[in-house]
Structures are given as structure tokens and as C-alpha cells.
Amino acid sequence: MSSLDYFLQLAVNGVVTGGVYALVALGLTLIFGVLGIINFAHGEFYMLGAYLGLVLVMRLGAPFFVALPLAMAGMALGGIVAERLVFRRLRRTDPTQSILSAFGLAIALQTAALQIFGPQPAVIRTAFGATPVAFAGVHLTLQRLLIPFLAAALVLLFHLLVRRTWMGLSLRAVAQNPATASLMGIDVNAVAAATFAIGTALAAGAGVLMGSVFLMQPTMGSMVVLKSFTVVILGGMGNVYGAVGAGVLLGITESLTAGFLTNDFKDILAFLVVVLVLLLRPAGLFGQQVERQSL
């Protein structure tokens, strides 16, 4: 294996995991950007999405490409319910209350999943998972190769939704200034529900994609939410395109660190970069310093 092949393989591995980081972080940063909520239960939406995909594919025999949108739609509903029950009534209170509630929700969902699905790891088996693909010395399964493309497609869909639709416009308006938006006749509650639906659906999509490649467990959300939070900070809090870029970047950096240094340094590096970014570029890698609004 030549060193170029080695580098390429590592880079491709990084893009695959990075694509998933990007999807999860996109939802996390969207919810923060529009509603100012740091949703620590986001990793659990990712986990539940994976399990929903598992049930659809393995129990009900749905094809993977049907299961993916179905799981996303199902979790979008779940996100709306979570927003309505947990976050809506806390919107005008101290932000720490919604953070604590998000933690509570995360624990509740994780425990529920443990009760329903059991603690043993499981995997979504698909035909693509067994199909090997090799190009330019890089080995993958078709299933893995699909991840960056499907992730890119979902990001594009998200982009169109936010930029080209009436809902996207109201989303951006609320993100800019909720009070003014509501004065202009935008239903802030509806926007909040839509934000959660979109964010959760993206997390669920990422969960299904990962669940088809890696083993899933009810505890899988905890590490992902930390990583995604890293990505959100790197991309600039609330900056959706920053999150996508930072997600892919983090995936590749981790892969190269583990490949050329050692696996131990992988997680150290990610969090070290966060500290550096917070010190040197507090608005994120892609962020612009925003002038403090005068009152």
C-alpha cells in the first residue's frame, strides 16, 4: 500500500465520518441559531433515528431508501413533540433551564431506548453493506460510499428549504430577531416546531446512515452530541454552513491524526482545536465578528 493510497484511504474515511458529524451538527446549530436552545438531547434523536431505521429495515423489511425518509419523518414528529412538551414553556426563562431540561430529556430517551431495544448492539444490514467498492487504492463498502453523498443531498435539501421557501424565510427572520418577526406576523411557535422538526430529522438521517455501517447501542448518542457540539463551536454558534464545513473538516482531521500519529490523539486533538478556536476566533472558523447591537 503506497503512502498516497494510505493518505487517500484515511481522507475518505474522514469524509464518511465527517459527513455524519456535519448532519448532526447542522441540526444542533440550527436549533441554537433560531431558538437559542443548546439541545443536549440531540444525540438521542440521532440514536432513536438509528433504531427507527433498524425497526423499519430489519423488522418490517423496508428497503433502505424507503426507511431513511420514513425514519426522518418519524423523528421530525418526535422533535415537534419534544419542542411542544419540553422546550416551548421554557423559552422565556433562563437558558440554563432549557439546557438542564435537554439533559433530562436525553437521559429519559436513552433509558427508554435501553428498555425497549435492550443494551445489546445491533446493526442495520443492507445489500450495500456487503458490496465492496475499490477505486484508486481506496477500499469501501457501497453503504459507506453512500454516506457522504446522501449527507450532501440532505444538506442541499436543507439549503433549498431555508433559502427558497416561505418557511425558510420565517425561520431566518426569527433567527434574526424573534420579537420583530412576531410583530411582522410570523407565528414564532410554528417556526419553533419547524426548526425542531428539521433539526431532528437531520439527526435521525445521520443515525440511520451510521446505523447501517456501525453497531448501534442506546448510549451511542452521548459521544456524538459532544463531537457535534465541537463542530458547532468550530463552525461558529448558529452558523449552519460553518457547521457543515467544520463537520467534514473534523472528520478528516481525526482520521489523519489517528492514521499518522496514533488513535489516542484523535479525541484530544478535536477538543484542543476547540479551545484554540475559542481563544483565537471566538466567532468560529468561518464566522465574522458581529458588532454588538446598540440598544
Next chain:
Amino acid sequence: MLRGTNHTGLPAISVPCGFTATGLPAGLQLISRACDEATVLSAAHAYEVNTPWRQKIAPVEAGGPARADTESTRDDGDTARDHRSRSLPRIQEGQAMKHRSGWWIALTRRQDVAIANAAKQVNDRQLEPRRLPMRSVFASLAMVLALATAAGAAEPVKIGVILPFTGGSSIASSEIWNGITLALEEANGAGGVLGRKIELVKEDDESVPTKGVTAAQKLITRDKVVALLGTYNSAVALPASDVARKAKIPMVTGGSTAVSVTKANTPGDPWFFRHFPGSDAQGTQSAQDVVVRLKKKRLAVLYENTAYGKDLEKTFREVTTKAGAMIVSSETYNHGDTDFYTPLTKLKSLAPDGVYIAGLIAEGAAILRQASELGLKTQFIGSGGLMSDKLTELAGPAAEGFAISTMYEPSTNNAVGAEFGKRFAKRFGVAANTHSALGYDALRVLVDALQRARSTEGLAIRNALMATKDFQAVQGPPGTKVVFDEIGGAHFKIGLSVVKDGKRVLLPYE
């Protein structure tokens, strides 16, 4: 004096300085210039260090329950009383004087009888935790209940089981639990132990060391178990066994292999027992098998970043290099990791003949799957922790050719083991494996010791465990008998299985 400092805002501190003529504790208040807390604190500290007062307890007769009073006489009342009569300077209340350093030293009568009583109660609690009023109420309730049940049937013998029922090691844990369950049913079916039934009290440690410690403490203090069985992860067994050692409650492993846990025992005085070979023997055997039987010379190691993985890696490295092989790479991963593409890509570039995995099932299955996806063709050899049918199920065809060190297979030529395999398969509908076999042996070895100890007292059980000599294990080659060494470890030959057509096949013992 308090009011004065409150108004002036000057730093002040109050320290005990003896007892008044009536036996009440008196305080000494030190006041300094404004913003000079450092001096007042160091002066108070110097005073406390050089005087005995902070350790004395007010010899109060008034108030408080009668029982507590007799105790105080026994514990510390004598000394306090002596002090009062012998050495107490007769301090007058409200007396003040100017010290030569310029400090105002004022004596105040600070405490009334109620406060003195409270202080004494606090002291009593520290000395005699069981004498807490609430606790004693519960204790007497428990006594009444115990008497009531004793009238009916003999109390069951309680054994605590700590295993990671949830979390990353849950598969192994459920297999071990099945083995334990079968041993329990058979023992109780044969009349229990010491004429009493055996009852198991389960606690989940979730593979988390702190939870293991809490579980051990809870089982020992609240459930009053006579012995402990557990746990699976060595990193959890290590601190949990420490609890058992301190409480002098014997503990038999529920699968932990790292020798660091038995090495934590005092030689000749072990409280933690492992009834099968430890990580050093397992690592040694696997390493020799790889080099000698499988003839692999260029080796790599992937090991879990825990006590278990590290111990195995170290032994494997030492033995293989001594046997003439070369370790080209040694990488660690975390328990719970799912993506091994990068370390495997690295291995692919190094092209080793054999890769040793020192870890547990979920990660092992992921490594095998992803290695085959990446097109990495090499001989994988696994540590005992990867021993499960679940691994072959999760890894699928990728597990073909995978070699693993094993202490039990249903196809074993150990007659006791083969019989156990049949009963196990009949009871649970799945084949027994190393985990279920070690769980089965763990409870049986404890029951055997209880039988011989003729007592449920910790030391008696421990001594009986140490004297174990005729215990026929279901694990290991034919005729394996468990004998514990001075640090609670046991030794027998470990086998090697290779996965063929989705099933593990035990290679004959050499």
C-alpha cells in the same frame, strides 16, 4: 463580642479555649485590624495546634438520652471529666485582657446546654455510627422482621452479584448471568447450602468503576450478603474488590481477567478470587499459539484502553518478541468505539501476518467486519473477552478464520464440561460458552466453599475458598480442578478455537 465585630466589620475568629467552672465550653475570640484576615487565621491555627481544647468534649450531664450518657462515659467522658477537675483554668465569663502582641483577647460564654448537647451528639455519631436514633429505629424494626421470618423458614443465604447488565459489556454479562442462574437452580434443587436456600441479589455496574464500588458497598452494608460474585470488567472489579477486601467479604470474579485485580490481594490473605487463568496466562498462551501453532511472525495488536487490554497487550508483546516474532504496530482504542477504519487502514499499510485483538465483543465484531470491508486480509486472534456466539453473529462472514483463546467450548473433551453444556443448552436453548461456563463455575465454587465452611461468616468462607481442592471445573481440559494460589488466582491450560463455517471449532489441547 459577636455584635461588636459585626458592627465594625473587623475580621474575627472564635476558637475553643477550655471549659467554664460549670463545665460549659468557652470560646476565645481573636480580632485583627481591618483586612488582615491572614493574621487572624494563622494565629487561630497556631492556637488550635498548640492547645488540646478542640479535641475535648463538654462533659455535660444534663439532657440527652440516658443510653448516650453511659456511652459517653465509656468513650471519652472520663478524659473530659479529668480535664475539668485537673487542668482547667478557671475562666471567668466576659473576662478580657490585652495580649502583649497588641491583640485583644476576649473570653465569651458562647454555648448553652443545648449547643453542648448537640456537639456531644455529633461526637457520639462519629464514634458510634450505629447509635444514630433513626438508624436504631430501623435496626429494631429489622430485628422484629427478622424474628418474624425466622419463625417461618430459615433465612436464605444471600450472595451479591455485580455485573454490567447494561452498557458495552451487556452481552457477556447476560451469558455469565445464565451460567450463574443454572448453578443457582441446581444448587437450590439439591437443597441449597447449609440447609438454607441461596438467594442472589443483583446489581448493575454498567461497566463504570464508581458504580461497581457503590454496588459492592450497597450489597455488603444494606443487603448483608455473605459473599460477592463479580464483576466482568477488570477496571470495575479492581475498585469493587477493594470494598470487599476492606469489609472482609470474599469475592469471586464474574469474568474479570486482569492480573492487577488478584495482585491487589495481600499474598496469603486474598479476598478476591479468580477461578481461571488470569490475563498473564491468557496473553502468554495466545501469544505462544500465534507464533508456534499458527506460525505468524509479523504481528500487530489492537487493544482496549483499559486495565484488561493493557495487561494482555503487555504480556502478548513480551512473549511473542521472545518467541522470535515482531510487533509492527500496537494501537489502542476506547471501550465503546464503533469506527475502526483508520487503525485498520494503518494496519493494512503495514500488512501484518496476524493481528491480536485484546478487547470485548462489540468492538471485536466491529473490527472484524470493518477489516473485511477494507479488504484487510490477515489472521485475527482474539482474547477471551471476544468469546461469544454473538461475535460471530454480528461479524457474519467476516469472522471466518478468526482464532480465539478459549477456556470452554460445548465440544470440550472435559466430561464435566460437556455435561454442563448439555444441561445449559436444554435450559436456555442456546449453546454454552466461556462466559456461561465461568459464571456457572463462579457460583459453584462459592457454594462449595460455603458447604465446607459450615458458616456464612466472611473469614470462614474465605478460608474454605483457599482450601478448595476437589472442585471439578467445567472449564479447561479434562480433569481440571480449581486450586487457588496465595493471591487468589487459579491455573489451567487454555485452549484455542478457530471459527469455521460460522462456528467455533476447538483445536485439541496440546
